[in-house]
Amino acid sequence: MASKTAAKDIITLRGSAAIVSEFFGYAANSILYNRAVYPEESFARVKKYGLPMLLTKDEGVKSFISNLNAQLSGNILLVPQVPELSSVEWLEAGKLQRVVLVIMSMNTGEVLERWNFSIETDNEVVEKGVSREKSDKEIMREIQAIMRQIASSITYLPCLDEQCVFDVLAYTDTDVAVPFTWMESSDAKLIANPQMVKLHSFDTKIHKVNTLVSYKNDEEESDDEE
Amino acid sequence: MILRTPAPKRARPIEPAPIIESPPVGSDHRQLAIYEDPSSAGPARREPSQQSEHMLCTYQCRQMVKADFLDALSNAEKQVQDYQSKLAELNDNFGKADEERKTFREKLSYVEQELAAAKGREQALHDQLLKEVNDSHERLKKELELSAKLQAKLENEQNLRKKAESTAAAAEDKAKELEAKLGHISKSIEKEKKRFNNELAQLNRDSKFSITKITVDLEKMEFRAKSSEQEVELLRKQQEDLQSKFSECLHQKSELEKRLTSLSFEDDSPKESDILVKHLQEELRNYESEVREARKLKSAHDSIELMKEKLLEEKSRRERVELQLPKLQEYELKINKLEDELSAWKLMIQDIPGVSCCDDVPLRISALQKEVIDNLKKLGEVNAHLKQMQVVLDKTQLDKQKTETEAALAKEKADRLEAEVKRMNLMLSAVSEERNMLKIAIEDFKSKNEQAGGHASSSALQVLKFHSSSFIFLLTLFLLFVIYYLAPFLMITYDFLLVHIQELESSLLKREPYIKELEGDLFAQKDINTRQQDEIKSLHDRLNSEARKVKSLERESDRLRSEIFLLESKLGHGDFSAANTKVLRMVNTLAVGNDAKQTIEALQSELQRTKEKLQALEEYKSQSGNSGKLVDSYMSGKVAQLKEQIATLEKREERYKTVFADRISVFRRACCELFGYKIVMDERQRPNGIPVTRFTLQSIYAMNDDEKLEFEYESGNTNIVENGYTSTSEISQQVDIFVRKMNSIPAFTANLTVESFNRRTLS
Numbered sequence: 001m002a003s004k005t006a007a008k009d010i011i012t013l014r015g016s017a018a019i020v021s022e023f024f025g026y027a028a029n030s031i032l033y034n035r036a037v038y039p040e041e042s043f044a045r046v047k048k049y050g051l052p053m054l055l056t057k058d059e060g061v062k063s064f065i066s067n068l069n070a071q072l073s074g075n076i077l078l079v080p081q082v083p084e085l086s087s088v089e090w091l092e093a094g095k096l097q098r099v100v101l102v103i104m105s106m107n108t109g110e111v112l113e114r115w116n117f118s119i120e121t122d123n124e125v126v127e128k129g130v131s132r133e134k135s136d137k138e139i140m141r142e143i144q145a146i147m148r149q150i151a152s153s154i155t156y157l158p159c160l161d162e163q164c165v166f167d168v169l170a171y172t173d174t175d176v177a178v179p180f181t182w183m184e185s186s187d188a189k190l191i192a193n194p195q196m197v198k199l200h201s202f203d204t205k206i207h208k209v210n211t212l213v214s215y216k217n218d219e220e221e222s223d224d225e226e
Numbered sequence: 227m228i229l230r231t232p233a234p235k236r237a238r239p240i241e242p243a244p245i246i247e248s249p250p251v252g253s254d255h256r257q258l259a260i261y262e263d264p265s266s267a268g269p270a271r272r273e274p275s276q277q278s279e280h281m282l283c284t285y286q287c288r289q290m291v292k293a294d295f296l297d298a299l300s301n302a303e304k305q306v307q308d309y310q311s312k313l314a315e316l317n318d319n320f321g322k323a324d325e326e327r328k329t330f331r332e333k334l335s336y337v338e339q340e341l342a343a344a345k346g347r348e349q350a351l352h353d354q355l356l357k358e359v360n361d362s363h364e365r366l367k368k369e370l371e372l373s374a375k376l377q378a379k380l381e382n383e384q385n386l387r388k389k390a391e392s393t394a395a396a397a398e399d400k401a402k403e404l405e406a407k408l409g410h411i412s413k414s415i416e417k418e419k420k421r422f423n424n425e426l427a428q429l430n431r432d433s434k435f436s437i438t439k440i441t442v443d444l445e446k447m448e449f450r451a452k453s454s455e456q457e458v459e460l461l462r463k464q465q466e467d468l469q470s471k472f473s474e475c476l477h478q479k480s481e482l483e484k485r486l487t488s489l490s491f492e493d494d495s496p497k498e499s500d501i502l503v504k505h506l507q508e509e510l511r512n513y514e515s516e517v518r519e520a521r522k523l524k525s526a527h528d529s530i531e532l533m534k535e536k537l538l539e540e541k542s543r544r545e546r547v548e549l550q551l552p553k554l555q556e557y558e559l560k561i562n563k564l565e566d567e568l569s570a571w572k573l574m575i576q577d578i579p580g581v582s583c584c585d586d587v588p589l590r591i592s593a594l595q596k597e598v599i600d601n602l603k604k605l606g607e608v609n610a611h612l613k614q615m616q617v618v619l620d621k622t623q624l625d626k627q628k629t630e631t632e633a634a635l636a637k638e639k640a641d642r643l644e645a646e647v648k649r650m651n652l653m654l655s656a657v658s659e660e661r662n663m664l665k666i667a668i669e670d671f672k673s674k675n676e677q678a679g680g681h682a683s684s685s686a687l688q689v690l691k692f693h694s695s696s697f698i699f700l701l702t703l704f705l706l707f708v709i710y711y712l713a714p715f716l717m718i719t720y721d722f723l724l725v726h727i728q729e730l731e732s733s734l735l736k737r738e739p740y741i742k743e744l745e746g747d748l749f750a751q752k753d754i755n756t757r758q759q760d761e762i763k764s765l766h767d768r769l770n771s772e773a774r775k776v777k778s779l780e781r782e783s784d785r786l787r788s789e790i791f792l793l794e795s796k797l798g799h800g801d802f803s804a805a806n807t808k809v810l811r812m813v814n815t816l817a818v819g820n821d822a823k824q825t826i827e828a829l830q831s832e833l834q835r836t837k838e839k840l841q842a843l844e845e846y847k848s849q850s851g852n853s854g855k856l857v858d859s860y861m862s863g864k865v866a867q868l869k870e871q872i873a874t875l876e877k878r879e880e881r882y883k884t885v886f887a888d889r890i891s892v893f894r895r896a897c898c899e900l901f902g903y904k905i906v907m908d909e910r911q912r913p914n915g916i917p918v919t920r921f922t923l924q925s926i927y928a929m930n931d932d933e934k935l936e937f938e939y940e941s942g943n944t945n946i947v948e949n950g951y952t953s954t955s956e957i958s959q960q961v962d963i964f965v966r967k968m969n970s971i972p973a974f975t976a977n978l979t980v981e982s983f984n985r986r987t988l989s
Contacts (some may be wrong), residue, residue, distance in 0.1 A: 068812060097807055100800065141626060170810045171802055174432055178810060185537045185811035188800050190915070192941050196798045212798050217942070 008133040013125050016132075016206035017091035017181055021073030023143055023147075023202070023209065024117065025065050027057050028101055030150045031115055035103060035157070037164050049089045049144045067181060068168055072096065088171075091207065093124035098171035106163040111189045113157065113215045120208040129177070132205035142202030146211055149199045156197065157215055191216050275809055304477070340493060345644075353636075359629060368618055374614055383605060383755055390598060390762050391928070397769050398591055404772055405587060407779060412568070425805070429554055432805035447537045454530040461523040468516055470966065475509060482506070503840050514829055531984065543804055550805075571775075578768070587699060594761070601754055615740065625729070831909050902926050903935075903978040916940065923975070927982035935978075937971070943973060 002063040011019075026048055033054040038061065043054040056062055072091050090096035124130060144198050167188065170182070179183055194214035201210040268428070421614055482502065576580055580590045802809065898904050903923040910918050921944075923935040936947040951957060965975035 065814070071812075097802075116798065116800065117798065137289075168812050170812075171807045172810055174428070174435070174804075174806060174808050176810075178807070182810045182812050185809045186536050186543060188802065188809050190800045194799060196795075198798070214798060214800065 009136045010131050011134055011206055012131045013092055013129065013206055016125075017073040017089065018205040019139060020091055020119065020205055021069040023146075024072060024099060025069050026053050026055075027115075027117070027147070027150060027211075028065055028068075028166075029053065030147060031101060032061070032166060033058060034151055034154055035113065035160055035164070037103060037160075038165055041214060049140050049147055051144055051147055053147070064108075064168075068099075071179060071182070072099070072150075073173045074076050078141065090170070090176065091121075093176075094121040094123060095173045095176045096121075096170060098169075100169040100171070102167045102169060103160070103164050104167065104189070108166050111191050111216070112160060112164065113130075113213060114189070114191060114194070116212040118210045118212070120210075121185075122206050125173070125206045133204075134205045139202060139204055142200065145200045146202060149211075151198075153197070153213060157213070193217055233558070260971070278726050288354065303961065337518075355629070362629075366622055366945055369615075371621075373619055374618060376615075376744070379610060379748070380605075380612060383751070386759065387598070387602060387605060390758060392590070392764060393766060393769070394595060394598060397765055398595075400769060400772065400776070403590055407776065407971075419561060419564065422557050426561075427555065427559065429550075429805045433551065437544075437547075444537075447540070450533055451530075451537065454526075454533065454535060458527060458530060461526065465520065465523065468520060472513075475513065478509075503844070506840070510833070514833075517829075542913065547804060567775075574768070574771075579901070594765075601751075601758065604747075604754075608744075608751065611740070611744055611747070615744065618740075629783075728917060749907070881968060898926065901975070902983075903975065925979055927979060927986045928986070929982070933982075946971070 029043070030053065032038050033040070033056075038056060042056055042058050044057050045052050046055055047053070055064075071089065071185060073089055096119050098119065099117045102111055103113040103115075103119075104111050122132070125132065167189065169185065191214055195214060195217050196214045199211040199213065201208060203209075485502070575583060575587070578587065580593070581587050759916065858983055894905065906924075908920045908922070909972040910920055912918055918941075919939040921937045921939060923937070924931070925933060928934075933951050934949065935952065936949055938945050940946055946952065946961060952961055960974055960977060964970055964977060
């Protein structure tokens with residue numbers, strides 16, 4: 001856990017994994033709200049990262065995201081109702097390469113957007129268990145910037161006129177055991193000829209998370225309609 | 227005075243008589259009248275008549291003449307005495323002048339001797355001077371040549387030094403850059419090596435694992451496919467059963483309606499309606515459960531199709547893995563190449579003397595720089611020496627110039643002196659000639675004086691006086707000239723020359739050790755310079771090789787950057803390597819839940835509606851006896867309305883279809899006539915499941931049916947498909963120009979229509 005010192009905070013592997021998984025949870029909620037995958041009234045306002053964040057009140061979505069966080073970081077406190085967890089959490093084991101939140105059309109199943117969170121893990125920390133130093137405030141500032149960018153992404157992302165659903169994919173190492181709540185998928189739910197926008201990244205000195213959103217080119221749809 | 231009567235004069239024959247100039251009146255000199263003795267005269271002259279008179283006259287005359295003659299004699303004797311005295315004086319004077327002349331002659335000879343000696347000395351000095359001047363000139367020349375050579379060498383060395391400094395600086399920079407690049411590259415190479423090794427190992431493991439897994443999955447999928455096919459068959463059977471049941475239900479519904487109508491006639495108890503309603507509700511529930519089962523079956527069917535797609539995807543993945551296997555070999559080759567390059571770098575580092583590893587290169591460069599700085603210092607000192615030598619050389623040159631000018635001046639003076647000497651000689655010769663003339667004149671005078679007396683000596687004496695005075699004047703002038711010009715010059719030039727020669731000798735002696743030191747320094751510097759040049763050459767060669775390697779590394783880095791960019795784009799796209807990564811998907815119950823919720827909600831809403839309808843039916847029945855009729859009429863009316871709506875919708879659909887078909891055919895005909903191509907559209911699916919639309923175009927001006935163009939349209943991109951017609955030379959050229967280079971399919975088709983139109987019209 002992160003403990004505060006005079007100038008910099010000591011970051012351990014577990015603390016960094018907790019920060020990253022927490023970020024995923026809030027980022028997923030923000031994306032679902034901003035892209036109107038779920039109606040506005042199903043979200044509640046909370047304060048996090050110095051910003052007003054929106055968390056879903058839908059129990060199904062809530063449990064889904066909490067299961068995801070549990071698998072990523074093994075933070076049992078966040079998921080009291082989930083008794084079973086895999087023995088090794090991916091972030092702490094350094095096995096997680098990417099987490100992708102996919103937004104698809106409910107009717108056609110076509111992938112419209114892919115929110116790609118790629119993770120670079122410091123293997124030295126994983127192998128030797130050393131800790132790093134970085135200011136907590138700086139990490140929060142970096143995450144805040146990403147959240148602002150997610151909120152402002154509606155200015156350039158195409159409108160999702162139809163009913164959409166979301167899905168989460170995890171890119172892991174091949175030697176990772178598949179938990180029973182997960183299944184191996186050969187379909188990476190790619191978008192053909194996507195437009196890509198790279199967002200900011202944040203670094204806990206143990207895990208570095210890069211954010212990228214790829215979406216279906218809106219010009220193709222307008223050409224098809226014409 | 228004797229008076230006499232002169233006898234009558236006879237005509238005498240004219241006889242030549244010596245004329246003597248009579249002396250002027252008042253002078254002692256008297257005129258001598260020459261008397262001719264008649265006796266002496268020939269007898270022819272005498273006349274016998276006049277002899278007696280004549281005898282008297284002659285005696286008197288003779289006496290007179292004698293007296294006169296005696297007077298004249300005495301005067302002449304006096305004059306002779308005077309002349310003799312004067313002669314004696316003159317002789318004395320002449321003797322004195324002679325003596326003086328002799329002394330002057332002696333002096334002249336002495337002076338001449340001295341002149342000759344001085345000339346000889348001067349000549350000797352001049353020769354010595356010339357020799358020394360020549361020697362010094364030669365030495366100066368040699369020294370100048372040496373200095374010029376030294377200067378040239380200095381300049382060369384300076385240029386070399388500058389070049390060496392620049393090359394050393396450039397080499398330093400390059401070495402630093404190379405070091406940094408080396409470090410980066412070595413790190414990157416090590417990382418890549420590790421990564422490649424890891425990837426290799428993982429690829430190997432994964433390939434084996436994936437192959438076994440794929441085979442197992444294939445078997446599983448085949449088994450699942452078989453089971454799913456069996457399930458599908460079962461489900462179809464179930465569906466058929468359900469359909470039959472549904473038809474039975476419909477029959478039952480019709481029967482119920484009939485019963486309801488019969489109920490309206492028979493007016494049965496409300497209990498049967500309740501039972502019917504309950505039956506209906508139960509049937510509704512059954513239907514709902516059957517609908518759910520059907521939907522599950524449908525989802526299972528969808529999942530089967532998904533499984534099939536997954537089968538195809540895994541097959542494609544297997545193909546991709548197989549395709550990537552040669553890339554493994556390429557990566558292995560790359561690793562080998564990188565290892566070879568690393569070893570070459572290490573060997574190169576070992577070849578550099580004093581360098582055992584990359585870290586020693588800067589130390590070696592710093593040591594070389596220090597050597598260069600030391601050599602530069604020495605060069606500076608040598609430059610200072612050289613400059614001093616140049617200053618000395620300049621001084622000697624100036625001295626030489628001075629001596630040359632002085633020698634020229636001395637020459638001029640010597641020439642002048644020579645000219646003067648010549649002149650003096652000429653004067654002497656003239657003087658000696660005059661003296662000789664004077665001697666001759668004196669001798670003549672003496673002889674003449676002896677003969678005729680001293681009468682003629684005065685003029686000769688005057689001439690002698692004039693000549694002697696002029697001779698004396700010339701002699702004095704000559705002596706003065708000699709004294710004034712020659713003596714100081716001789717003394718001064720001699721002293722000056724002596725001093726100058728001594729100075730030159732001393733300076734030459736002083737400079738010899740400097741020159742020896744300089745020569746020694748020059749040799750040492752030559753050695754150092756040759757060594758430095760060799761080192762610089764070797765460094766230059768190494769620099770060139772390193773530059774080549776740097777260029778190759780830069781090319782590789784550019785290639786790697788482009789690869790990284792491609793990989794990043796692929797990452798952004800979502801591609802992944804199946805050897806390192808697997809994609810896990812959380813079991814998403816949200817969509818299913820949403821679907822179920824929605825279906826449940828829809829069914830619940832339907833249930834509520836049917837319940838409301840049933841309640842309304844019951845109310846109607848409870849309210850009046852004719853409620854059955856109303857319900858029946860209401861139900862039949864509703865059914866009729868629905869049927870009418872269905873019929874209208876079906877008619878509308880057919881009408882839309884026909885209209886669409888008409889419009890489509892009109893559109894196609896218009897496109898064919900406007901653009902000249904018959905277009906046939908065909909939907910296809912690629913092996914990876916991506917749908918693709920294929921358009922086949924045939925020109926209306928085509929000569930045969932084989933002249934067809936094929937295009938594939940996929941997600942906004944149109945690509946031409948090669949066939950027999952497009953692979954011909956003419957068409958392939960047009961395809962290259964219009965489609966591939968200019969990226970314009972309309973231009974290509976337009977050009978083709980024009981060409982085929984021209985061909986058609988010409989044929």
